[in-house]
Structure formats: C-alpha cells, structure tokens
Amino acid sequence: MYLFRLVYYSRNIVKTLGQPVSSEIKSILNSAAKNNPSLGLTGALIFNDAYFAQVLEGDRKAVTATFCKIAGDPRHSDLVIMKAEPIEQRTFLRWSMAFAGHSDDIDPLYVKYGIAIGFNPAKMTSDNLLGFVTETVARDPNVITSKFDGTADQTQLLDNMIAEAAA
Numbered sequence: 001m002y003l004f005r006l007v008y009y010s011r012n013i014v015k016t017l018g019q020p021v022s023s024e025i026k027s028i029l030n031s032a033a034k035n036n037p038s039l040g041l042t043g044a045l046i047f048n049d050a051y052f053a054q055v056l057e058g059d060r061k062a063v064t065a066t067f068c069k070i071a072g073d074p075r076h077s078d079l080v081i082m083k084a085e086p087i088e089q090r091t092f093l094r095w096s097m098a099f100a101g102h103s104d105d106i107d108p109l110y111v112k113y114g115i116a117i118g119f120n121p122a123k124m125t126s127d128n129l130l131g132f133v134t135e136t137v138a139r140d141p142n143v144i145t146s147k148f149d150g151t152a153d154q155t156q157l158l159d160n161m162i163a164e165a166a167a
C-alpha cells in the first residue's frame with residue numbers, strides 16, 4: 001500500500017441548510033466512523049462555525065475515493081487542498097475530531113500558529129494547518145476519538161462543542 005496524506009479545508013455551511021447543526025455534525029462523524037475503518041483510513045476533523053479542516057491518511061486510492069465523496073457534500077463548500085503527499089507513517093492512529101475553539105489547553109496554539117483572532121485555515125500555510133490540527137487533537141481533552149458511537153457521554157460532549165462553536 002502507498003501510505004498517503006491529504007489535508008484540506010472548506011467553508012462550513014451547515015447552518016445555512018436549515019437542519020440543526022448538531023445533527024449534521026453527528027451524521028458526518030457517524031459516516032466517518034462507519035466507513036473509514038474498513039477502508040483503513042485514519043485522520044482528524046476539526047471545525048468551528050466557519051470552517052472545517054480535515055486530515056485523511058491511508059492508502060492513496062482509498063484517501064482519494066473518500067475525498068471525492070466528501071467533496072460533493074452540500075454541508076461544505078470552497079474546498080482547498082493544502083497537502084497531498086506520501087508519508088512514512090500515520091500521525092493519527094485513531095480517527096479523531098476536535099472543535100477549534102478557545103480553551104486553556106488550546107489557546108497557546110493560537111498564538112504559536114498566528115491565528116489569535118480565531119481559527120482561519122485560509123490564512124495558514126499547509127504546514128501550520130497540519131501542525132495545528134495535530135497539536136489540537138493531542139492537547140484538547142474535548143476530543144472525540146475513534147468512533148462516534150452515540151453514547152450519552154459522547155453526545156453530550158459533542159453538543160457542548162457545537163454550542164461553543166456557534167457562540
């Protein structure tokens with residue numbers, strides 16, 4: 001297998017679609033949890049109310065096929081590919097998802113990556129975007145890793161993250 005990584009960002013337009021934001025984010029996570037493991041895909045998805053940024057890792061064919069499917073999703077627009085490259089090893093061993101909000105754990109990263117007024121991948125270099133996603137997932141305790149399985153605890157955590165993202 002050719003291990004490959006793709007990093008992109010997009011505009012989050014979930015709230016313009018008239019559905020509750022939380023149910024749409026849950027549905028995205030459910031799709032990733034359902035589909036990605038059997039395809040050997042790992043990665044991370046990070047969001048705020050304006051942007052998504054996602055890292056997909058795995059066999060380059062599987063990464064490409066899933067990216068093409070994601071690219072047609074009406075819940076986001078204006079996708080920009082930041083990296084598409086072979087890698088020696090995976091950065092994200094489990095699927096994970098984080099909210100790019102402000103918290104004591106994350107705030108130093110905003111300073112480090114020069115996005116102190118808020119997460120805006122359009123203003124970041126590709127290396128900084130990957131670094132920010134990696135460090136956010138590593139530091140943020142409010143991260144849903146591996147599968148979103150709909151348990152009460154995970155649902156509550158996700159609802160809190162979404163409420164904060166919308167605030």
Ligand SMILES: Cc1cc2nc3c(=O)[nH]c(=O)nc-3n(C[C@H](O)[C@H](O)[C@H](O)COP(=O)(O)O)c2cc1C
Nearest residue numbers: 028031032035036045052054066069070073075076
């Ligand atoms: C920002 C974003 C990230 C997504 N990430 C994934 C993903 O990693 N894996 C996946 O299968 N679907 C992902 N989706 C959902 C897909 O676009 C699509 O709705 C889903 O794969 C359909 O799955 P199904 O055919 O099993 O119902 C994502 C959607 C968005 C908007």
